[in-house]
Amino acid sequence: MGPNGETVGIVPTDQALKLAQEADLDLVEIAPMGKPPVCKLMDYGKFKYENAQKAREARRNQTNVIIKEMKLRPKIDAHDYETKKGHVVRFLKAGDKVKITIMFRGREQHRPELGYRLLQKLAEDVQELGFVESNPKQDGRNMTMVIGPHKKKAEAKAEVKAAKEERRAEREAEAALDAAAQAERVAQKPAAQKKERGRSENLDPEIDA
Template sequence: MNIRSNNQTRINNNILVKEVRLIDQNDQMIGVISTEEALRMARNANLDLVEVSSNVKPPVCKILDYGKYSYQAKKNARKAKSKQKITLIKEMRFRPNIGVGDLQTKVKNIRKFLEDGDKVKVSIMFRGREITHKEVGENLGGKIIEQLADLGAPEHTPKMEGQHFVMIFAPLKKA
């Protein structure tokens, strides 16, 4: 019974060491025995010899049904992955001379992103001679920070990156 496995888990004849620490199908520790003897015991039980821990000397092997073992491992991996929260960085761009209504709409969208747990990169873009009036962009940045104070805060002080005044908002931790 030689089943192909993924390249991390060695089973049956792919176990190349001379001795293994064996655990039988009833989770009883057998001890250190030769690999041939462990393979023979697995074949007699119509099961597979699976290397469950390869980073110890001798490696730990277990007699079990490899199909069930791999299914359970994939199921556990999917469950762990589903519990992870992926934080996205959304971006909202502003111009220094933005209208009041447009500002409120964009801030409202930023609030939605922060409520969903995403980070938001706020860029105030300067074009041409607007760059000579950086204080207008800084004032706009101050208004944005003030309006979002209850949901998020800038991760670091706002800074100029070329023609853009940039700040990254992170959602506040919920108590």
């Protein structure tokens, strides 16, 4: 193959090397198992550099799937449920999957419907942030369900970063307003002191006499 992907045809190795030398290129074997093997005329240094760039870009865009786990009891009280739900919401907002595990003890194992209803309620409560990726299933003494986030990890990170930048800008604006107010108070203080001194001089008995 030529440098632009065109087909040169089957040629002896020494002739292929001569073609590469004349074009100031390298002869690179790209399909050694082919019959005959396939080679291409190319700038091998440039080829390696571009491949390294592509690999770095792929790693940068790669999203690491993280599965968080939240454990609940089938008869969990309202306060604890809200706390656990808050954690699930935080995980989903961060772009992470969440594995919900309902732990049964003793006679609770004979009431799987309690766990199923609880998982169903949790899925409904967080449906704006995530979806049921793996339906509830019994696993020994436990019942599990996986909720996946609607937003990808990269999108969630971008939103968190934007929110942090917005909060930082608000703090800087508040600090600037506080500094301006402090400067105004400092500027007004000498004028007030001067006015007070003038009032004291007018009240001096010797001057009034």
